Structures are given as structure tokens and as C-alpha cells.
Amino acid sequence: MNLPEYIREMLEYKESLGYSRKTYESYLKDFQRYFMESCHDTFTESTVLPWCKKRDTETPEGFRRRITPLRELSKYLYAMGYAGYIVPTDIFPAIYRGTPYIFTDRELIRLFAESDREPYCKVSPCRHLIIPVIYRLIYFCGLRPNEGRELKRSDFCYEDRTLFIRQNKSHRERLIPVSDDVAGMCRDYMNKSMEVYPDTEYMFPSPTGEPYQKRWLADTFRRLWDAANPEKRHVKVRVYLLRHRYATAVYAKWLDEGADCCDKVKL
Numbered sequence: 001m002n003l004p005e006y007i008r009e010m011l012e013y014k015e016s017l018g019y020s021r022k023t024y025e026s027y028l029k030d031f032q033r034y035f036m037e038s039c040h041d042t043f044t045e046s047t048v049l050p051w052c053k054k055r056d057t058e059t060p061e062g063f064r065r066r067i068t069p070l071r072e073l074s075k076y077l078y079a080m081g082y083a084g085y086i087v088p089t090d091i092f093p094a095i096y097r098g099t100p101y102i103f104t105d106r107e108l109i110r111l112f113a114e115s116d117r118e119p120y121c122k123v124s125p126c127r128h129l130i131i132p133v134i135y136r137l138i139y140f141c142g143l144r145p146n147e148g149r150e151l152k153r154s155d156f157c158y159e160d161r162t163l164f165i166r167q168n169k170s171h172r173e174r175l176i177p178v179s180d181d182v183a184g185m186c187r188d189y190m191n192k193s194m195e196v197y198p199d200t201e202y203m204f205p206s207p208t209g210e211p212y213q214k215r216w217l218a219d220t221f222r223r224l225w226d227a228a229n230p231e232k233r234h235v236k237v238r239v240y241l242l243r244h245r246y247a248t249a250v251y252a253k254w255l256d257e258g259a260d261c262c263d264k265v266k267l
Helices: 003-016 025-037 045-052 060-080 105-116 127-141 145-149 180-196 214-228 241-256 261-266
Strands: 162-165 174-177
Touching: 003 025, 003 060, 025 045, 025 060, 045 060, 105 127, 105 214, 127 145, 127 180, 127 214, 127 241, 145 214
Parallel strands: none
Antiparallel strands: 162 174
16 A cells, blocks of 8 residues: 555645645654554554554644544545545544633723733834734634734735735635724724834734744733733633634624524525
């Protein structure tokens, strides 16, 4: 069985569908190493499942992340007639996902007011401009945190009132309409930030000109939350909750309008 060739074919197939090979490649290379070192020549339950045992260093989510690419490979091998075994879903651990915390209007007002008080920093001369805008933009447009962090200046069009979102979690692109207020906020911010960093292509540049790292976005958000809502420091908050709050507000608006939420989601 030419497993390396089949893995290459499968990765090319996934890329043709718009998926990133990075999602699968490192895990499949690890499986390939195990498969070849074990001198296996058939893809069967007995040759595959030993690699699927949960490792001592893995969390349930990490285990699922490692096995999912192998299941995708097994489905490809089965469809192409290269193997007759598909990794079953019942080996995946059950993962409990708690109910996300939903920010109140008052909490958001406090949070954004705190972001407006961000002082100037000589080491990062654009930071005091970025912080009041990036979290508002993530919230008002329902963006994933990485989508906000990685925006390029060319992705914002003031005339059309749109944001262009490049490959997202599902490896698809989309165009998001923005309100006049949000468009004005972005335009004013861009004018100021380009005076500080005229050469970078990114909308929210770090001192290196590249996007800030996700840890910075998370730590800054936590700092703002603790300062704005000291009585709620025990609450586990993260930037992604802004997207949850946006979705909640949209659903509430649809319900107030008497709209069919299922039909709206399909659109």
C-alpha cells in the first residue's frame, strides 16, 4: 500500500475544495511514520486503531483534533477503493461545551469605555488607536477574533461600506456590510494609523508591522474586562464571546420582528 502517495492525493483533493493542508498534514505525517515503522501494508481496523489511542499528554479536544484528519483520510481511501475501513466516530471522546457567557449591554458599554482610556505607548505607538476599534469591530460585525486581527487595509471599503473576510474557519471568503457608524469609525482610525505605520498592509499592525498575536488580543481583552467590570473578574471571558453576543442580538431582533429564524439562518 502506497500510503505516502495516497496522503498526498488526499491533501491535494482537500486543497482543491478550498481547505488548508495545514489542517491535516502534520497529523497524517505522524500517522504515516507509525504505519511505515510498523511495517503495515493494509489500512484496516487492526493496523489503524493502535495509533488512535488517546495519549497521556492529550486533552480530549487535542485527541479529537489528531484523529479527525485520519478519519478524513480513511473516508478518502474508502471512496477511492484503496481501503475498506473507515475510522468510526464512536472512538471520539464526548466533549462538554459549557453555555457561553452573554455580555449585557451595560457590561459592553463599560468595556468599550475602558478601551477608550487606553494610554499612548511609545513602544507600540498605534496601540491606543487599535484597542478602541478592534473589539468594537469584532462585535458590531460578528467577526471571529482571528478575522479581526488579520484584516488588511485593502479589506475595508468605505465607499461600499464593506469588509472583505478572507479564508475563515470553513475556508471560505465573504463580504460583510457595515453600518455608516462603523464605516466612519474605521475610516477615522485608518487615517490616524497610516500616519504611524504607512507601509504595513495590515489594518491593526503590531510594532513589527505584522498582525498582533492572538495571545495579545486575548490578554488585552481580559485586562479591559477586569478593569471595566471588577465585580465580574471571576467570569471566564474571551474575545470570541463578542461574536456570541452579536449573534444573540441578531436573533433577538429577528424574534422582535416576528421573523422565522430558521429561514433567516438558511439565507
